[in-house]
Amino acid sequence: MEHSRVIDMVKENKDVFTLKFDSTLTARPGQFLMIWVPGGREIPMSLSNLSSPPSITFRTFGETTKTLSQLKIGDRFYFRGPYGNSYPVPSGKVAYVAGGTGLASLNSMILTYSGDVFVGARTKEDLFLLGDGYHIATDDGSLGFKGTVIDMFAPHVNEYDYVFVCGPEPMVKALLDRVKGNARSKIYISLERLMKCGVGICDSCSINGFRVCKDGTIFSMEEVLRMTEFGVYKRTESGKIEFFTNGKR
């Protein structure tokens, strides 16, 4: 377990925060850390910025993320990692497609390799880390395209050489169902699953034998299409199979 100090905390919107910490860690775009709140839980989180100082960007959804969001400048910040593989280096025309907190993972790529960014959220209040010219979709139409980010992006997929995707599993599944493996672009997807160890031994995040934490989190579309469990069911903390209810983001 490593520890450093919080050097900045930015409130991005009503429940999303960016925490900068004092560390010289070297990470590649798309990698994640296991963040620990002493006496509380340990959870995986994408690095949203790899420069020095690095940062994480997260939504508060439980006790651990809430505690994290309340850290003050100078407080100790505990983590291990970075873990996982990274997004490949693109060439040609690049698109980024993000839903949920997926933009946190894609952000370090966007800062390095320019491209068109497509972002989806429930409402405009849920958006964060936006840059100039981002294509916005909101479920309620409160900003930009009314509908899902996949509805907005899918018609344009073949305009791109490389497409990088990060978001909730049903969102990714919706994209794959639309593309059906026929895209001319190279599509890479960062997957999200319940993770406990982060280092590829506990099997909590495995999909058809692929470990999201160690073989991923980033997989090619061809690999994801081979995962017959993908988008169909996930695992609970016990390892029990739980089927997805369709279409929710």
Add this chain to the structure above:
Amino acid sequence: MASISTRIGNFTLENPVILASGILDETSGSILRSLKSGAGAAVTKSIGTEERRGYQTPVISEISTGLLNAVGLSNPGIDNFVEEYKGFPEKKRTIVSIFGGNTEEFVALAKRVEGAKFDKVELNLSCPHVRGVGSEVGQDLDMVEEIIAEIKGGTNLQVWAKLTPNVTDVVALAKAAEKADAYVLINTVRAIGVEIYSRKFALANIVGGYSGPGIKPVALRAVYDVYKETRKDIVGVGGITTWEDAIEFFLLGAKAVQVGTALLYEDYPIYSRINLGIANYLESEKFAKLGDIVGVMV
């Protein structure tokens, strides 16, 4: 090429390297991946009568000599397990690990496992960090004897008894378990990890199990003691990371080995790497088969 096949009870394995219970074996997809990657067999994560979420994170902590874990026997429960493994193609090479709090639970689980067309169980008599099961059951010699006798009497399963090293006399424990078809030695060693800057425990459950290279000498000692006294089939486990580690266990009486924590360091290529090393060693040391070195130092 020297033969590396081996036999545990009535089970013939093409090679002696088995995936240990608790690592990369919660999902049937990962069990298959180990078997396709060259494991001779694989043991499932321990299954109980009811679904268990396990402990909250952190459930693992890496230290320089291995790994501490307190996952807390998370498992989907026998009903969900049986459902997931319907149509599973590798039941002969998969040993189902089960845990219970008393003889009745163990027997009921064993019968469900047999009903699901598996033919081998590993009894988890040794998980060191969950109250009322695992090593708390596994230290009660009378209960160990009764559990094994009842499963052997009530089913046709091959029974592997995974014993705890957290006792004064592992030989007495092995003797209580002598109706088992094989011993699996050892489970993790009860341990604690400390984080000095937060002054908190490294694992949410405080107490966990210690595995990896640091416990290999403890495991070797247990294998030696038990083999010397019983001459029964032993599956050695505890800190095996290289083929040289595996050879050490064979020389002291193990007929097969299990790897778990080593997957953290070596990942899936570990099976073929250890198997190749064993074959080369037998060849260069002029042994015709693996059996020729089993227990030669005891």
